[in-house]
Amino acid sequence: MEENQKLIDPNLVLNFENIIKSIGEEIDREGLQKTPSRAAKAMEYLTQGYHKDPVEILKSAMFKESYSEMVIVRDIELYSLCEHHMLPFFGKVHVAYIPNGYIVGLSKIPRLVDVFARRLQVQERLTTEILNCLNETIKPHGAAVVIEARHMCMMMRGVQKQNSLTTTSAFTGVFKTFETRNELLQLLNNKER
């Protein structure tokens, strides 16, 4: 696809070469010869969200519809990079909204998540960016985003807590009322994990 056709930024390759040297490795070692360009390509892939327009993605599949019950897309796989350590955090995203005249194609919701996840992020901001984009673009009666994630910067370094799960949530409109929010959280809790 388009990412593969793009040339890798030579500056990024050079920077990875410098990182490898700086940590005390031999840049000429056989196994490392292509590593700077591979790492640069991977980093470009993992941060491709900067070059994508989430509003355009939603608008490409927005349909007039009178359905006005809760729509939930749950267990969307999440892979992102924390902006403090540039280490992965990963988990599940659940997105819900109550339509107000418009729905979006269901496959666009995971794509929306990816646009914001494939940037340097903090889980809190990722949660509100997904929410605000959905809310402002399709203007539902309300929207909700819940993210459960594990952070490699906590698991591999620092406090080395392997099992801590960070949950963040954000709500707009009718989801700010106790009943609607509770209905959503109950539906999310009822799933078999």
Ligand SMILES: [Zn+2]
């Ligand atoms: Zn971190």
